[in-house]
Amino acid sequence: MGTGWRRFTEGIKQHTPIGSKLTPTSNDRNKHMLDEASDFKHHVESVIQKLKASEASEETLLTAVKAALLAPVPRVYQDVAHSEPESPPGSPAGATGTLAKLEGHTRAHPCGERVTLAGDVDAESLMTTEATARTAMQRDVIEPLEAWIEAYHKMKEQEKEVEAQRLEVDSRRRTVADLTVKEAKEQAAVQRSQDAKHTQRLEDARAMLKHKTEKLDMTVARFNELESTLHANLVALAQDTVHLRTYLSNALRMRGELMLKLAEEINGELASVSTELPGQVLPLQGGAAASPASSRGYPEVAPASPTAVPAAQEYATPPAVPATQGYATQPASPVAQSPAAATIATPGEHFAASGEEFIKPGRLENSQPGTPTAAGESTYVRTNSPLQQETSRLANVNLA
Numbered sequence: 001m002g003t004g005w006r007r008f009t010e011g012i013k014q015h016t017p018i019g020s021k022l023t024p025t026s027n028d029r030n031k032h033m034l035d036e037a038s039d040f041k042h043h044v045e046s047v048i049q050k051l052k053a054s055e056a057s058e059e060t061l062l063t064a065v066k067a068a069l070l071a072p073v074p075r076v077y078q079d080v081a082h083s084e085p086e087s088p089p090g091s092p093a094g095a096t097g098t099l100a101k102l103e104g105h106t107r108a109h110p111c112g113e114r115v116t117l118a119g120d121v122d123a124e125s126l127m128t129t130e131a132t133a134r135t136a137m138q139r140d141v142i143e144p145l146e147a148w149i150e151a152y153h154k155m156k157e158q159e160k161e162v163e164a165q166r167l168e169v170d171s172r173r174r175t176v177a178d179l180t181v182k183e184a185k186e187q188a189a190v191q192r193s194q195d196a197k198h199t200q201r202l203e204d205a206r207a208m209l210k211h212k213t214e215k216l217d218m219t220v221a222r223f224n225e226l227e228s229t230l231h232a233n234l235v236a237l238a239q240d241t242v243h244l245r246t247y248l249s250n251a252l253r254m255r256g257e258l259m260l261k262l263a264e265e266i267n268g269e270l271a272s273v274s275t276e277l278p279g280q281v282l283p284l285q286g287g288a289a290a291s292p293a294s295s296r297g298y299p300e301v302a303p304a305s306p307t308a309v310p311a312a313q314e315y316a317t318p319p320a321v322p323a324t325q326g327y328a329t330q331p332a333s334p335v336a337q338s339p340a341a342a343t344i345a346t347p348g349e350h351f352a353a354s355g356e357e358f359i360k361p362g363r364l365e366n367s368q369p370g371t372p373t374a375a376g377e378s379t380y381v382r383t384n385s386p387l388q389q390e391t392s393r394l395a396n397v398n399l400a
Contacts, residue, residue, distance in 0.1 A: 007164050010171035022174055025166045027227055033234040034159050040241060041152050048145050051251055055134050058255075062130050062262070069118035069126075069266070076275045077108040112274030121268055129265065133258040141251045148244065151237055158230045165223040172216040179209040 014024055186202040 003168060006171040007167040010167040010174070013174075014167070014170065022170060022177070025169050025173075025223070027162055027166050030159060030162060030227060030230050030234060033231070033238065034155060037152055037155070037234065037237055037241075041149055044145055044149055044244065047248065047251075048142055048149075051137065051142060054255065055137065058258070059130060059134075062126050065266070066123045066126055069121060069123040070116055072114040073117055073273060075114060076111040076273060078111055078277050079106045080109045080277065081106055109277060111277050115273075119269060121266055125265060126262055129261055130258065133254060133261075137251065137254055141247050141254070144247055145244065148237070148240060151233075151240075155230060155233050155237060158226070158233065162223070162226045162230050165219065165226050169216070169219050169223045172212065172219050176209065176212050176216050179205065179212055183209050 013020060183202070183205040186198065186205045189198045190202050192198075
């Protein structure tokens with residue numbers, strides 16, 4: 001009978017012990033120890049799983065903390081006067097040549113440059129610190145716990161070999177027991193009849209019994225060796241288990257030290273949020289809008305006095321035009337309109353005595369040189385561009 005078949009049939013016989021008088025060989029001590037080790041193994045695996053999940057959670061947390069540290073802090077904004085923009089091409093013009101603005105037109109200006117929440121903290125070092133702690137945790141805690149589980153699995157395999165050897169021992173015990181009964185029967189037969197046939201049968205039975213007994217002795221010796229080795233290993237495993245408490249303590253301590261170290265790295269001098277405008281930007285006083293020039297820190301220039309223009313010149317003021325592009329328009333002036341004032345001046349421009357020519361540094365588009373003034377200043381005469389024609393049409397002013 002082959003060894004595998006012997007073990008298989010013996011296992012069936014022991015699971016259905018009907019009419020069997022054989023007491024199975026005991027391997028109970030190892031079975032009980034391994035069962036309890038198996039129960040404890042689930043706790044160790046759970047701890048390892050939670051530690052790894054904690055590391056992943058901490059890495060996610062630090063990624064979010066790093067992003068928050070590198071994010072810019074909200075700034076304080078103050079209202080400052082808005083400089084008057086140039087009138088868009090084709091827009092109706094007021095008495096000064098630009099669209100009339102609402103009084104107190106302002107804009108929000110930030111106080112200071114944008115700063116991050118981290119300030120002088122090196123946010124990248126947080127990830128390095130966490131990676132170093134994760135490596136230490138793997139080396140000093142997780143690897144010893146995993147080594148304990150690996151040792152348990154090795155003993156689980158050893159227990160399978162011991163159990164197979166135990167079944168073989170019991171199977172050979174059955175064989176030897178059967179041969180012993182047979183040898184006793186042949187012995188009785190020889191005593192009843194001294195013929196050579198029964199004597200030969202007795203000798204054959206004794207030889208077979210001796211051979212099977214030797215096989216049984218070898219199998220029992222092998223079983224005892226395997227069973228003792230497994231028991232010694234399980235004893236060592238049980239003794240090592242109590243040290244897992246130290247690893248659990250180290251794990252919690254290392255997690256706490258990591259959090260404290262990260263807190264110390266983040267802790268430091270806080271970034272300040274400025275509430276004052278930069279030196280070249282002045283805030284509004286009393287809620288009134290500062291002049292565009294002063295809001296930039298430039299010296300204010302007094303506008304040209306109307307008396308500087310010859311008395312013969314009359315300004316044409318266009319009638320009220322519907323509001324365009326968010327600007328309010330000025331109402332028509334009661335000053336009489338004059339055909340001589342067909343050309344509309346912009347700020348900084350002054351009409352010459354002829355009423356057709358105006359003075360302005362630099363040459364404008366759609367203009368040509370005019371007669372110099374008595375002071376020698378150059379003058380220019382506007383030409384009738386399509387844009388001027390459309391503007392004059394909207395203002396009910398005829399070009400000269």
